[in-house]
Amino acid sequence: MKSFTVLQGVVAPMDRANVDTDLIIPKQFLKSIQRSGFGPNLFDGLRYLDEGEPGQDCSKRPLNPDFPLNQPRYKGASVLLARENFGCGSSREHAPWALEDFGIHCIIAPSYADIFYNNCFKNGILPIELDAATVDRLFAELYASEGYSEEFEVTVDLANQTIQTPSGETIRFEVDEFRKHCLLNGLDDIGLTLENAEAIRAYEQRWRRESPWLFDSVR
Amino acid sequence: MSGQTLYDKLWQSHVVQQRDDGSALIYIDRQLIHEVTSPQAFEGLRLANRQPWRLDANFAVPDHNVPTEVHERSGGVAGITDPVSRLQVQTLDDNCRDFDILEFEVNDVRQGIVHVVGPEQGVTLPGMTIVCGDSHTSTHGALGAMAQGIGTSDVEHVLATQCLVQQKMKNMLVRVDGQLQTGVTAKDVVLAVIGQIGTAGGTHHAIEFGGEVVRSMSMEGRMTMCNMAIEAGARVGVIAVDDATIEYVRGRPYAPRGELWDQAVAAWRELHSDADAHFDRIVELRGEDIEPQVTWGTSPEMVLPVNGVLPNPATIDDTGRRAATERALHYMGLKSGMSITDIKLDAVFIGSCTNSRIEDLRAAAAVVEGRKVAANVKRALVVPGSGQVKRQAEAEGLDKIFTAAGMEWREPGCSMCLAMNSDKLGEGEHCASTSNRNFEGRQGFGGRTHLVSPAMAAAAAVAGHFVDVRNW
Numbered sequence: 287m288k289s290f291t292v293l294q295g296v297v298a299p300m301d302r303a304n305v306d307t308d309l310i311i312p313k314q315f316l317k318s319i320q321r322s323g324f325g326p327n328l329f330d331g332l333r334y335l336d337e338g339e340p341g342q343d344c345s346k347r348p349l350n351p352d353f354p355l356n357q358p359r360y361k362g363a364s365v366l367l368a369r370e371n372f373g374c375g376s377s378r379e380h381a382p383w384a385l386e387d388f389g390i391h392c393i394i395a396p397s398y399a400d401i402f403y404n405n406c407f408k409n410g411i412l413p414i415e416l417d418a419a420t421v422d423r424l425f426a427e428l429y430a431s432e433g434y435s436e437e438f439e440v441t442v443d444l445a446n447q448t449i450q451t452p453s454g455e456t457i458r459f460e461v462d463e464f465r466k467h468c469l470l471n472g473l474d475d476i477g478l479t480l481e482n483a484e485a486i487r488a489y490e491q492r493w494r495r496e497s498p499w500l501f502d503s504v505r
Numbered sequence: 506m507s508g509q510t511l512y513d514k515l516w517q518s519h520v521v522q523q524r525d526d527g528s529a530l531i532y533i534d535r536q537l538i539h540e541v542t543s544p545q546a547f548e549g550l551r552l553a554n555r556q557p558w559r560l561d562a563n564f565a566v567p568d569h570n571v572p573t574e575v576h577e578r579s580g581g582v583a584g585i586t587d588p589v590s591r592l593q594v595q596t597l598d599d600n601c602r603d604f605d606i607l608e609f610e611v612n613d614v615r616q617g618i619v620h621v622v623g624p625e626q627g628v629t630l631p632g633m634t635i636v637c638g639d640s641h642t643s644t645h646g647a648l649g650a651m652a653q654g655i656g657t658s659d660v661e662h663v664l665a666t667q668c669l670v671q672q673k674m675k676n677m678l679v680r681v682d683g684q685l686q687t688g689v690t691a692k693d694v695v696l697a698v699i700g701q702i703g704t705a706g707g708t709h710h711a712i713e714f715g716g717e718v719v720r721s722m723s724m725e726g727r728m729t730m731c732n733m734a735i736e737a738g739a740r741v742g743v744i745a746v747d748d749a750t751i752e753y754v755r756g757r758p759y760a761p762r763g764e765l766w767d768q769a770v771a772a773w774r775e776l777h778s779d780a781d782a783h784f785d786r787i788v789e790l791r792g793e794d795i796e797p798q799v800t801w802g803t804s805p806e807m808v809l810p811v812n813g814v815l816p817n818p819a820t821i822d823d824t825g826r827r828a829a830t831e832r833a834l835h836y837m838g839l840k841s842g843m844s845i846t847d848i849k850l851d852a853v854f855i856g857s858c859t860n861s862r863i864e865d866l867r868a869a870a871a872v873v874e875g876r877k878v879a880a881n882v883k884r885a886l887v888v889p890g891s892g893q894v895k896r897q898a899e900a901e902g903l904d905k906i907f908t909a910a911g912m913e914w915r916e917p918g919c920s921m922c923l924a925m926n927s928d929k930l931g932e933g934e935h936c937a938s939t940s941n942r943n944f945e946g947r948q949g950f951g952g953r954t955h956l957v958s959p960a961m962a963a964a965a966a967v968a969g970h971f972v973d974v975r976n977w
């Protein structure tokens with residue numbers, strides 16, 4: 287698993303609620319059997335004016351000039367500022383794979399869909415949940431910084447659970463201890479679970495005695 | 506101390522290890538696998554030199570990418586024309602063979618959409634914990650199981666450890682009492698629920714559906730309800746086990762038999778919330794009040810009764826909601842103030858894990874029998890959820906009713922629900938669809954989806970626009 291410690295980066299806005307994972311990475315790109323290479327198709331339907339196909343060279347496609355990630359001021363963005371219920375819909379982990387491949391390592395939003403939120407941590411992406419009023423304020427500040435990207439860079443520090451904004455403000459955020467620990471250290475969570483192999487075996491034996499019909503039924 | 510909810514019971518019986526930070530290691534009884542979200546998980550296992558923890562807990566079937574067109578399908582995996590799709594389906598076959606996991610391959614008569622096949626084969630049983638790399642795994646909760654969608658990293662995690670690390674969710678009860686009007690179905694009920702609580706209404710919750718309406722619903726209807734729990738933001742939807750559940754499971758190919766069956770049934774009888782169970786949130790609806798529902802926008806919560814009128818953004822105070830309404834109207838090519846019944850259709854899709862079971866096809870066939878699809882509807886697909894549903898429908902002559910009406914009768918698969926194969930909408934086309942998501946581009950680039958029940962979709966196919974199936 288990739289680790290996340292401190293990130294200093296440009297913030298880009300994704301100013302709509304209920305951004306679904308179909309929007310983050312449309313289905314035609316889910317045919318890939320790889321874990322990487324999804325970045326050029328992140329937000330494909332919003333970013334380009336034509337319909338994207340897998341395997342295509344995206345550098346020649348017509349860009350939608352209104353889409354923030356296409357605008358020079360958000361070039362190289364690594365933080366996405368978003369709205370409620372980000373990542374709803376399909377469980378596709380291709381969504382965080384696409385974000386990560388594009389270079390987005392942190393998301394700030396008032397709320398996330400459960401499956402997407404969990405998938406982020408598995409891929410070195412930190413999804414930060416802040417109250418809606420604070421997110422509103424960040425959007426306002428971001429839009430007010432009219433010039434180029436450096437004007438709205440934030441520093442996200444996972445160990446200290448803080449975000450420093452350009453105005454000098456420090457915002458604290460909450461994150462689950464176990465997830466924080468895994469993300470900071472880039473731990474292999476399967477390896478961690480397997481450290482409890484004895485407990486799993488003990489449970490399994492007892493469960494098999496209590497519910498024998500759940501075992502060996504499929505084969 | 507108050508009693509336990511069904512979800513509490515399912516959770517508690519599967520805790521391997523409780524951790525101080527509130528998370529727990531949860532044992533998984535069944536993992537369902539399909540071609541889209543599993544290749545990277547198998548690859549991960551290989552790279553780390555790991556073996557599946559328990560082979561007989563896994564079951565695989567290709568569904569998302571498989572062609573549903575009869576001719577293309579007849580060639581099996583090798584006959585899939587899109588090379589990228591073919592490789593993905595082939596990779597599932599290869600992985601299942603290499604790791605020795607049971608798979609119903611593409612032309613196995615039992616193949617179908619994973620959420621239709623699981624319950625139908627008895628691979629899904631009450632009391633289980635079930636995962637699948639697919640958000641609509643919530644469907645299986647209709648049998649009193651704790652079933653949820655997971656990402657690919659977790660698919661690998663479950664393959665390797667038979668466990669998942671999770672935080673327990675909160676409990677929500679959606680109670681629908683009273684009686685449904687004739688022509689109003691489970692799909693309308695669940696869309697009405699989503700319209701009321703919103704697509705994030707169930708986030709961090711497991712939703713239990715209860716009340717007289719749910720108790721008197723068929724298992725098919727219950728599956729439709731739980732299927733769309735995720736569209737209300739809840740990973741898990743559950744319904745208490747009762748006689749209907751047990752009768753449904755009895756005799757299924759992978760269901761327990763003999764003495765084991767009796768033991769199982771005795772345990773399953775406990776799978777309901779205690780009378781004094783505590784729910785963090787309760788939502789109540791009256792069955793009589795629910796009308797046939799149609800979504801008009803790009804989120805399942807953008808839904809109205811069939812006699813409704815499209816909203817006017819100018820009257821919405823909340824800026825976020827106003828912007829979302831404007832954007833949705835624009836994407837859908839619709840105007841505020843327009844009646845739902847004035848929406849003209851280019852396509853109709855009857856299928857998906859929400860509504861492709863035998864009862865759904867019967868309802869649609871009853872509406873189109875002896876009639877023709879309207880001239881402006883260029884394409885009407887009927888895609889059964891599984892090979893078994895297909896054979897049953899053919900035995901009842903439903904396929905003939907559909908084809909006589911001018912509809913296409915297809916092979917089982919996800920098809921136009923997400924349009925990963927060639928079954929997709931053209932840009933700007935409006936489709937009456939029995940699936941579960943009306944997101945932008947879901948059924949094809951620029952496609953416009955309206956979610957409805959099978960009966961409503963069938964009536965819309967004949968009329969060429971939405972009509973109230975209660976007056977059919």
Ligand code: SF4
Binds near residue numbers: 619620639940
């Ligand atoms: S039918 Fe649609 S929602 Fe169901 S599993 Fe297939 S793609 Fe997903």
